[in-house]
Amino acid sequence: MPNYSAVRAEYTEALPGWQLVKRCVAGPREVRKYNEYLPMPDPLNRSEENLARYEQLKKRAMFLNVTGRTRTGLMGAVFRKTAEVELPPGIDYLLENVSGDGASLEQLCKEATGECLDTGRGGFLVDYPKIDIPEGQTSLTAAQTANSRAYIHFYPAESIVNWREDVIDGVKRLTLVVLHEKLNEPSEDGFEFVEKDQYRALMLLDGQYVQRVYSEDSQEGEESIPKDKSGAEFDHIPFHFFGSQNNDASIDKAPLEDLAEVNILHYGNSATVEESGFISSQPTLFITTDIQPDEFVKLNPNGMHIGSRRGHNLGKSGSAIMLQATETQLARELMKDKEQQMLMIGARIVQQSNGAETAEAVRIRYSSDNSVLGTIAGNVSEAVRLALFDAQRFMNGEVDEEGTVFWLNQEFFDQVMDAQAILAQVQLWQQGIIAKADLRTNLRQAGVIESDRTDDDIDADREADAPVLASEPGSNDQQGSVDDEQ
Incomplete structure (x- = not known):
């Protein structure tokens, strides 16, 4: 078998x-x-x-x-x-x-x-x-x-x-x-x-x-x-x-x-701190007395209760003190310890910052994560694409490699484009270096144009708008006016 x-x-x-x-x-x-x-x-x-x-x-x-x-x-x-x-x-x-x-x-x-x-x-x-x-x-x-x-x-x-x-x-x-x-x-x-x-x-x-x-x-x-x-x-x-x-x-x-390993170690440290905090924060009574142990049991058959509703016989001479950890100080130390642990293992939940970070600083700080994540997105995309090829072999009998496109997003941060960068893109389009579709694609990636708006949607909205008096760069009317001036 x-x-x-x-x-x-x-x-x-x-x-x-x-x-x-x-x-x-x-x-x-x-x-x-x-x-x-x-x-x-x-x-x-x-x-x-x-x-x-x-x-x-x-x-x-x-x-x-x-x-x-x-x-x-x-x-x-x-x-x-x-x-x-x-x-x-x-x-x-x-x-x-x-x-x-x-x-x-x-x-x-x-x-x-x-x-x-x-x-x-x-x-x-x-x-x-x-x-x-x-x-x-x-x-x-x-x-x-x-x-x-x-x-x-x-x-x-x-x-x-x-x-x-x-x-x-x-x-x-x-x-x-x-x-x-x-x-x-x-x-x-x-x-x-x-x-x-x-x-x-x-x-x-x-x-x-x-x-x-x-x-x-x-x-x-x-x-x-x-x-x-x-x-x-x-x-x-x-x-x-x-x-x-x-x-x-x-x-x-x-x-x-690696992150999970540190997460578990933090879990163990938390158990130790919480256990010690639970024990040391409990009020503990210490007494001194000249009463013999057997006589003390007779006088206090149920033990010594902490509270003001009953008294206790401590003999001819004796004293009692109450010890307890400072609650506010202990709680602060526990909170600080947990926050530092989160920062040490790279958590993005609580972050200490001395000021505003630039987008480039954020990219550099997370560069290692991004490189791994980009590799994963690329590898999964490639495996999906090969699986789609095999599905075509059964359904169609042949593979259309050019017509089969699948790629997961690898732009993990918004591309910041200020007014100067937008003007530079427009100039590239005016000079014929890039097409209008390229310009709009770059503006979508930068968030200037909503990502779900297609070129047809934009053109349809433009047709519904009032006519623009100035002709578009590169149009025949503009070229004609330039020839007339010459």
Whole structure:
């Protein structure tokens, strides 16, 4: 029986880091489910009292979700503008329904970009419906393929458990990908579900793409050979990796892992500070008396209560003092400590600034983040584009590379354009160096023109306006007046 659930060593080594980031992104409630991130004060003491104290320690500890907030900010920077998309006929349905479940292409890219930030890895599988060509036909008609569509499915890093690349004819090619899937099978009444494991093996056997699905019910695997609408088999695996560094099958470093590590350390420091603050801020009574211990118990059978409703017998001579940490000073120190921790790990939530920063200063300060984010946006865009090519191979039989455009936004900051810069752009247009469309594109990127206003919208509004007396630069009327003067 094939060992279809085998896992690569690189996957096992990287998995704890992926889980750490995803738990941090999920927030405090998810992090507190695991005892590995907050050390127990007395790890050898397994008594109920010590375990109860540990649970209280976790409740008091504050997990400031800097990792999740940073991820949200980076995602917002990429998707602050819509992606540049142009799809040829035949696969234009993918724009609104890319995976067959109603998810749009933009939503698929958001999932992929977020996964790449979390783990530095992921992939797209182009899945084809099974179509049987009737005898006597060499290809399927449009009516026979009307409801048969290729879809693109996203797989996170944790689902890609095994893979292999081999050199074929001097080229490194993907020859195996194993995807771990979770299936929810309903009970007889339909109100309960049983989770089952399924493994989808994508293989390249003798130059032919073969797919096998393994499960507990089918351990030998159910095999299928995907074909395009003409009945031709595929000579490659239609699975495309994307990563934080490049798009090969190797595992890249998770961009948010370093931040998550510091976030967890801050969580541990917070637990220590909150625990010490909780203990030292409690009023503690100290007494001195000449009463013997047994006599003291008789006089105070319920212990000594703190308050003014009853008195206490301290014997012929005795005194009592109350010690308590200064509450306001302790609270200030706790707040300062947390703010400094946020600044140290690069949080953009609380920032100390001596004055207004220029846009260039902000770009320089975040240059490392931008370079990583730009690489991720480019890698995801390239993987999506290759997946769109494979969808075309099934739907259209051929690939229109020039007519297939997909590129995620990489302009993470608004381009500031002052009046002088706008005048310079107009002069370039007047001199014929750039076209009017280029001028308007630059003005859109700078925010001078709204990004959703097309050239047709602008021209339509201009026609509705009152006529301009002066002719446009470069027009025939202007040229004629210049000739008359000469």
